[in-house]
Amino acid sequence: MIRSTVTKYALAIALTGFAFGAQAQSQSQLEKDLAALRSWMQNKASLADSTIRQEWPSVKREYRELTYSLDQNTRKMSEKSRSEYGQMKSQYKEWEERNETRQAVSLNKDELEHWEKIMTGTTRIGSIKPANLREAFILALDVTREHRRSWNLRDWEYAEFVVGELNTRKAEVLDKLNNSDKIKIAALQVEFATLKKSKEAKDRYQEMREESR
Known part of the structure; x- marks a missing residue:
């Protein structure tokens, strides 16, 4: 009986450790995805506005690809990362509205x-x-x-x-x-x-x- 209880206890610890490790690994990947998005936005912001306008369809596609995983796993982010991601999304939204408006009025x-x-x-x-x-x-x-x-x-x-x-x-x-x-x-x-x-x-x-x- 004691041996069975110890075994169950050890198994519970192992499962908890596995879950914690999986969560940490997930957060680590999200941090990498966030860093990739941050670098991408900084790069695009450094380009001339005329260049961005010419590349706008590609810019939109790249943004969707970079944010797909982040959007799916926002709840798994740390509070700090979630806040930063929200700010980057707001910046991109303004950027998108600006370029979509330009296309609309030609x-x-x-x-x-x-x-x-x-x-x-x-x-x-x-x-x-x-x-x-x-x-x-x-x-x-x-x-x-x-x-x-x-x-x-x-x-x-x-x-x-x-x-x-x-x-x-x-x-x-x-x-x-x-x-x-x-x-x-x-x-x-x-x-x-x-x-x-x-x-x-x-x-x-x-x-x-x-x-x-």
Whole structure:
């Protein structure tokens, strides 16, 4: 009887150890998958925006492949890894929305680069250093304030896309921004959205007036 009890106890310990080992191995693989995704996103973020736009279908496919296992096993991740993964998914979502919007409105590559240059001072928005991001937002809003009354709908599509690129860059480097820059950039983001809504409201009012004639 004692021998049987000892055997059962030993078996239970062995099974517990096996389960723990399997869980540790699973977490180890998830950490590797997370590291691969992190490296991939950093690599893509370092490319010129025009390059990303040209490669967008491949970028989407690669992202799905890299995140498939992570999505299936999110609950097995450590709390820290789960939080980081959530942040990367949010960054990619903004990135995807930006590029899907460009495809939907068929923005011209050369024209878009012109808008990027005048609104941010660079065509490599994805590579703007955290220390310079605040000034890029300030420039974008200065241009918007100065020209918004003369912009047509097409102009606003380009301006909105460029600010969307800045928003994505902000999400990518958020943890590297100081509190002062975070507050200032957030205020500028709200201002741009307000100016755009004001423009949209004015356009709708004008359309209603023309229809009533």
